[in-house]
Amino acid sequence: MVARKVKAETEIAPPVVKKVRPSRSATKSAPAISKADLEDDAQADIADEKPPIEAVDNAPPAKTARGKAKAKETEGAEAARPPRPRGRAAQWPPVELDPSKHPARAGYPVHSLPPLNVAPNGAIPSTTPGPLPHFLGAHTSIAAGPATALYRAGKMGANGLALFVKSQRQWKSTPYEQEAIDRFKDAMKPVEQGGMGYGPETILVHGSYLINLGNPDPAKWNMSYTCFKDDIERCHQLGVKLYNWHPGSTVGACEKEVSFGLIAKAINRVHKEVPEVITVIENMANAKSNLVGTAFTDLAAIIDQVEDKSRVRVCLDTCHLFAAGYDIRTPEAYRATMKQFDEQVGNKYLGGIHLNDSKTELGSCKDLHENIGLGHIGLTAFRELMRDPLMSGLPLVLETPVGEGNPLDMGDPCVWTEEIQLLYQIQKIEDAEWESTKGEIEAQWRVKRDKINPPKEKKPTKKDGKVAAAKAKGKKAKRDEESCDSHAEDSDSD
Numbered sequence: 117m118v119a120r121k122v123k124a125e126t127e128i129a130p131p132v133v134k135k136v137r138p139s140r141s142a143t144k145s146a147p148a149i150s151k152a153d154l155e156d157d158a159q160a161d162i163a164d165e166k167p168p169i170e171a172v173d174n175a176p177p178a179k180t181a182r183g184k185a186k187a188k189e190t191e192g193a194e195a196a197r198p199p200r201p202r203g204r205a206a207q208w209p210p211v212e213l214d215p216s217k218h219p220a221r222a223g224y225p226v227h228s229l230p231p232l233n234v235a236p237n238g239a240i241p242s243t244t245p246g247p248l249p250h251f252l253g254a255h256t257s258i259a260a261g262p263a264t265a266l267y268r269a270g271k272m273g274a275n276g277l278a279l280f281v282k283s284q285r286q287w288k289s290t291p292y293e294q295e296a297i298d299r300f301k302d303a304m305k306p307v308e309q310g311g312m313g314y315g316p317e318t319i320l321v322h323g324s325y326l327i328n329l330g331n332p333d334p335a336k337w338n339m340s341y342t343c344f345k346d347d348i349e350r351c352h353q354l355g356v357k358l359y360n361w362h363p364g365s366t367v368g369a370c371e372k373e374v375s376f377g378l379i380a381k382a383i384n385r386v387h388k389e390v391p392e393v394i395t396v397i398e399n400m401a402n403a404k405s406n407l408v409g410t411a412f413t414d415l416a417a418i419i420d421q422v423e424d425k426s427r428v429r430v431c432l433d434t435c436h437l438f439a440a441g442y443d444i445r446t447p448e449a450y451r452a453t454m455k456q457f458d459e460q461v462g463n464k465y466l467g468g469i470h471l472n473d474s475k476t477e478l479g480s481c482k483d484l485h486e487n488i489g490l491g492h493i494g495l496t497a498f499r500e501l502m503r504d505p506l507m508s509g510l511p512l513v514l515e516t517p518v519g520e521g522n523p524l525d526m527g528d529p530c531v532w533t534e535e536i537q538l539l540y541q542i543q544k545i546e547d548a549e550w551e552s553t554k555g556e557i558e559a560q561w562r563v564k565r566d567k568i569n570p571p572k573e574k575k576p577t578k579k580d581g582k583v584a585a586a587k588a589k590g591k592k593a594k595r596d597e598e599s600c601d602s603h604a605e606d607s608d609s610d
């Protein structure tokens with residue numbers, strides 16, 4: 117399926133020619149940007165970029181593979197239509213995201229963390245003077261241009277963020293206009309200079325889901341490498357230093373050791389072809405599949421073959437970690453897992469964290485993200501992490517289910533805003549009080565979460581179960597066959 121889709125997308129007209137966009141600067145008198153505008157702009161700018169959770173949980177029918185195929189069928193008819201009058205999205209930043217219209221982000225709360233008694237992490241030099249905070253934030257939408265991610269992050273009260281630099285499920289995307297780059301760089305500037313204050317140390321870009329650098333097929337490897345390099349070039353254009361992606365899969369066609377070598381080859385080559393950007397390998401969830409990077413030893417084996425080790429790091433996703441069998445639920449388990457990471461990979465390679473609870477149990481090999489503290493991992497693990505001095509100066513990125521639509525654009529409360537506050541709240545609670553308070557904190561948080569982002573309760577019938585199982589089986593087989601994309605339809609992952 118993936119292979120067929122890839123082929124189709126390569127052969128059919130590239131998205132570049134789908135729409136001709138008048139310059140935004142030519143339309144200065146426009147009012148606020150609407151949700152439709154944002155979506156429309158997103159399609160023109162970056163195809164169907166969606167925050168990871170939306171892409172899975174809440175994707176409207178038009179954005180499904182079938183929807184896309186249908187869209188392609190009608191492409192000719194669409195192209196014949198005159199371009200829609202634009203000029204509504206001219207205001208910059210969009211009103212909904214204008215920092216003067218909402219409270220500025222909280223700044224950098226620095227909890228007095230215990231002294232570091234393990235080897236330091238691989239954080240890149242900070243632009244923030246003084247003790248380093250945890251750069252806590254979320255994976256944020258780039259609908260209406262990459263710079264909007266920084267404004268959305270500000271609106272949710274984040275100190276760090278992740279974003280895609282193009283559509284995460286498309287091989288080719290339109291190159292950036294200079295205006296988009298300038299806006300991003302302006303938004304990265306310190307608050308005193310009119311920016312949002314997100315230095316390069318606070319931003320962890322997430323790479324395309326299509327990339328599989330572990331695939332031994334030379335043509336497919338080359339295609340992945342082109343997409344990988346394009347992602348990293350975009351990071352460089354934007355002035356972003358940390359690029360995180362999924363290492364890949366053997367697709368069942370070779371031993372994992374062969375894939376380690378192929379992935380390292382790509383890293384070494386991209387280090388020579390694009391300056392500065394650090395390649396950050398993400399750990400993966402499904403330890404029973406062909407995926408590479410589910411074990412610490414996989415990550416170590418790749419890093420071992422990287423020539424310029426100053427430009428390689430690891431991003432640990434807590435849901436993936438837990439699903440792959442690494443326990444972090446208690447203080448002891450958390451410390452033992454992090455000790456194992458230091459011994460097998462090395463703290464100096466730790467470059468970022470994805471903060472996700474898990475809908476499934478330890479070692480389930482399923483990649484199903486849950487809101488913080490409300491899954492099988494639980495609040496204690498996240499309190500440990502927030503109080504761990506090893507996390508100082510690293511981007512800590514929420515990829516938890518966020519609910520319908522884009523609440524930040526709608527002015528609605530956002531689950532991530534609440535999760536950021538929750539994480540800073542539990543960070544401050546001392547050990548002696550934790551056991552007696554955690555139950556109440558969790559209960560209150562669950563009520564709040566259910567209000568903002570009601571959990572989807574779908575009671576499957578027997579028939580549903582059979583169909584879903586058959587579908588999932590087919591999809592999984594195909595996925596493993598062709599791609600490193602671990603993001604099943606049933607997965608909230610990133």
Ligand SMILES: [Zn+2]
Binds near residue numbers: 398433470515609610
């Ligand atoms: Zn992740």
Ligand SMILES: [Zn+2]
Binds near residue numbers: 361
């Ligand atoms: Zn990911």
